[in-house]
Amino acid sequence: MFKKILKKVMVAILSIIGVLVLLYLLFTNYYPSFGGDISKEQQKIYQLSENYKDGKFKNINDVPKDMSLPQTLSLAYKFFTTKVPNGRPKIDLKPQHIDASNITNYKGKTRLIWFGHSTFLLQIKGKNILIDPMFGKVAAPHPLLGSKRFNEESPIDIDKLPSIDAVLFSHDHYDHLDYESVLKIKEKTQHFYTPLGVGVHLQAWGVPKEKITEMDWWQETVLDDIKLVCAPAQHFSGRKMNNGQSTLWSSWVISSTTDNIYFSGDSGYAEHFKEIGEKYGPFDLALMECGQYNQQWSDIHMMPEETAQAGVDVRAKKMMPIHWAGFKLALHEWTDPIVRVKAKAKELNLNVISPEIGQEIIVKDTVNNYTDWWKNF
Template sequence: MLISIIIFIVVLVAAYFLFVGFYPTFGGDVSKERQAEFTKSTQFIKGKFENTKPVNMSQSFSETLNMAKKFFFTNVKNGRPKNDLSVKKIDSLNIVNYADSTRFIWFGHSSFLLQINQKNILIDPMFSNVPAPHSMLGGKRFSTELPIEVQKLPKIDAVIISHDHYDHLDYESISILKEKVDTFYTPLGVGVHLEAWGVQKERIIELDWWQETTFYDLKFVCTPAIHFSGRKFSNGQSTLWSSWIIQSKSENIFFSGDSGYGSHFKEIGEKYGPFDFAMMECGQYNEMWPEIHMFPEETAQAGVDVRAKKVMPIHWGAFKLALHSWTDPIERITKKANELNLPLITPKIGEPFLLNENKIDSDNWWK
């Protein structure tokens, strides 16, 4: 029996290393030469990126097993919609011919098409059906369709990526998009995955926190977040995570990426606010990981902290990645936002909406 158990463990370990070594979805690895460049960053300490306020990311084997057991075997009431969510469809010509004021199209979770100053910008484009290295390793998207098929998207001027987790950086999506995209913008190190997937290094711009860059008549700012990174057991915290600011001459937009609640939101608001619009993480939270994802009440407060005129809750409506009901995020943030007099934008997936619209959608489509 002991020999059989040992053989089984050896086979599992060998299978894992073969899977990780040859399956492309895991991306690339940061080289020693690249790490040497990261030493200029105050966030890069002893070979890894760290949050400004230390977050304990180390878990014992038993803690990891306990978390996995709860996630895979807990029956969550209303964890997924009873029926597939319907999405608003949009065609390629509508996108190509659009030349009006700044507008957004939400693809669910944290993925957006932003059309601003005659530029098409994708934010965290995760268009696959499952946020995992293989389709058998995760739950399916809540909707069977996207607002537009990825193959039908027109030329994309820029892609902005917040970090390298599977629900934000997707191999299949990048593989289809890469020839359509002019430039990719990422936090430090994330470009190593893009390079592994065939994106030329010259088309990738990596930034540290508080670094700015110009893109035609727009400004992109890489700003802090409280989170972590890694696509496999061996490369945790090897790349940086971030929030982002997108500015035109007349508009100021904030995208939170994934983040726990912290003082960085107020600091961002003081340095770059007020914001006309903020896309704020609101979903996939749990008391087992309170430091790296915000609870909805914290999301609303973070919107106040960054001095946002309007907030849209994101990181929900597409995947089950936690143990709350699928509508819990939007129900709780709606209640808290009302208490704080914080205007919310809650469009349907695929429904285009304009930045300068004063109408606040309140039809509670998720009900």
């Protein structure tokens, strides 16, 4: 009798697992936000990269370490069940708004507009460049799979943005590469620049191949008189369970005759920051990842104190912490990144700026008139 009951239970469990696997496969294969998959022909091309081995892209250091299924499930359970005091702003963040004509007709000094998290509009040498344009409400493949972003409003309606000369993506995670955002900007964008492999997602979403340039670490290209360098980072990639590390991740150097800017993308702290600083620094402004960290994954996301040190390593004249004030993707207080990085930067004599979302950032402005605005939320 017991054996019959056990057999029925096992059959039921296996049936449920089978249904869940089937649903997952249908979801990931037919829901468009997951993007594309790397072909065998592309894999052959990527084998020429020093960063590609055994069908996957690698970091210089042997990270991240693969977690076992029990470790993964334990971490997921902890993330979704732990209540973090002050994990989100008490009220919705209100960005400063910018008029469409202000952007379209801008002829002034090189400037950036921050949209929160890691998204920027850069206006340099008459060009409009978007960096990691993630305008979506949720950093997940479906709205039901993530919590909404901290700022419901945007500094400007995305549909009102003027023609975009270039878009730079650092990697293919959902908080940096967003399906709905790409759909909104693809017709007005002249060209997309990505690390190796990331273009497969753009093509899956209707961006013509000729409008995409994929680059390996240390490769350079020019946009008129602006130099773009795809630089190293220590991170990982993947938009579903079976395509991890199939595309490359990177940071970016954006350099003109008047301004030199560094965008870190997502990265753990490592020697590549010093190498980038030696090759391309000093930087007038470094946009440095500082948020969504935990000691358990510090090899792929810097702790705030490491962010400050990385700013020194890249030889930044001033640094702006990014990758915070957008989404709750870790278990720290939402203001923890800015408080800790400013404290460490003061020790290191590093100039840190902390603009509000939507506030104009003049790259070479020597006046730091930014307030501790987060204390109001």
